[in-house]
Amino acid sequence: MKNYLNRVAVAALTLGVATTAAAEEWNVSLWGAPRAFTEHVEKLAELVSEKTGGEFTLNISYGGLSNNRENLDGISIGAFEMAQFCAGYHRDKNPSITVLELPFLGVSTLEQEIELSMAVYQHPATVADLARWNATLLMPSPLPQYNIVGVGDAPAALSDFDGLSVRATGGIGAAMETVGAVPTSMSASEVRQAMDSGVVKAVAFAPHAHMSFGTIENATWWTENLNPGTVNCPVVVNTDALDGLSDEHREALLGSVEESLDHYVANYNGATMDAWGPALAERDIEVVSFSDAEIAAFKEAAAAPAAAAWIEQNTAAGLPAQELYDLVTGMIAGDS
Incomplete structure (x- = not known):
């Protein structure tokens, strides 16, 4: 009996060690604070923990x-x-996905942005591009069209952007240059201080970021329909870490992406956008709307030249740039 109990004790100890060894914790690098932009990562962490009984956890750090x-x-x-990052922060490190940041692509919904992003992410050239960083693209952070919040006199026409310093990254910055603006690239967390100190007079953001990073606190105007484009900010994982997961944990992670994105979209289209109009009204921010003719002229000046330059530059760098561009524009045309 004593020997039997000893064997049971050893078996229990072994089982405990096995259970502990199976437990896994990943560290996740975000920035700012929990907001609409991070809802899918927060939801992913919740789902992964639920599906694995707490054996696989995502430790999110802001x-x-x-x-x-x-x-x-x-x-x-x-x-x-x-981690989460934005392609426009370092275009040279992830040129393949910057095709999604070209101005005036004509993306109209968050759902369409997800579809386009996932198609580009799964393209062999993109997979190889991110593999240079031992990174596997997991999911996008779909954002609506950017618009601009600014201080001082509101622009009455696009010509009023001439000489205006604007925080705008990627293709949005290139587009703003065509109307004479002076784009400056900086991370979201730096923007409020730059705006308060006068380093920039205007900021291009999606609505959630204007609220989260306080650009509307001292703003006097907002462009309602400029819609020059958006940025692409994927969530990536370390490829070795992904490959090292057990089948159960990998399935819990990958199998939760779609539900996490659905949650993100519902939250953005609901609570976030519901708060946007009142936030502007409470601060007496003037809503600026440009004529159809001005928007058409802006698109004509910005879209084709930016696309041509992107294709030329990235073809020279060894990417199948025309193929990636055709993939995106073809999918958009098919949806219209």
């Missing part, structure tokens, strides 16, 4: 692990297992 411009670098060296 700025405690890395600077947001260095999240891809951190992924590459395994400093953390998951």
